[in-house]
Amino acid sequence: MVAHLAAVFGYLGVVISVFVYLAPVLTFMKIYGEKSTVGYSVMPYTVALMSSGIWLYYGAIEKDGHLLIGVNAFGCVVETVYIIMYIVYSPPHRQIRTIRLLSILLSILCTVILFTFFMWKGNTREEIVSWICFGASISVYAATVGSVVRAIRTRSVAFMPITLTCVLTVNAIIWGVYGFLRGDAAIWVPNTIGLVLGVVQVIVYLVLRGPDATVAEPGLEMAAVDGEPLEVAAAGESPAVAEPQLEMAAVDGEPLEVAAVGESELGLEVV
Secondary structure, eight states: HHHHHHHHHHHHHHHHHHHHHTTTTHHHHHHHHHTTTTTSSHHHHHHHHHHHHHHHHHHSTTOOOHHHHHHHHHHHHHHHHHHHHHHHHHHHHHHHHHHHHHHHHHHHHHHHHHHHHHHHHHHHHHHHHHHHHHHHHHHHHHTTTTHHHHHHHTBTTTTOOOHHHHHHHHHHHHHHHHHHTTTTTHHHHHHHHHHHHHHHHHHHHHHSSSTTOOOOOOTTEEETTEEEEEEEEEETTOOOOOOEEEEEEEEEEEEEEEEEEEGGGSOOOOO
């Protein structure tokens, strides 16, 4: 009975994992429409790519890992597309930073795969890789925490990936139950931690998303000052410039334009 229930949650986990990978589609549709990454972070997607890679490797060395291979191969493809789009629509300095971060994470992934493949065999290798997957799962859930810190600091939920957070929270519940039914701590422990982190992020979002919360208006271009988003101007519009106020004088009861406030009167034409 428990084995059948675990299998059901395993297949549910595969389905929800697909939704996890597809959750950022709306975010990247916005990035594509704006032709700018605005204030979104690439960290969740690079970490998700690394996590998918290590879980794909774990599925390849496990006896019954066909489900893991399928869903994580799909994840690797989707996350790669997201990252490429992010790089294309990023400013040059952010492109360099993103490529550097991606290179570091992929180097770590390749080192882990090669090291564990040649150093250990059989069950020992599976167990070691499963605990590496443990850490990778926690990193995926923790990757969106930075946006929560930023939201609290700026009192704005404009750039919190709330769709991704909600789907990850549901994903944590399903995989947590699956791991618990199988008695696999490497699965249920990180997903329990992910559940807690997800609930905290949703609470922060709901608290800050009130009538006084700052939400980015569509079509507004954003700039950053010391890492903080700053509204510059609506796309295609010029920043508002205060018009000079004219002082008026009277000559023989008739109003006469004298000069703009703060301007020299030497520019007046004398007749």
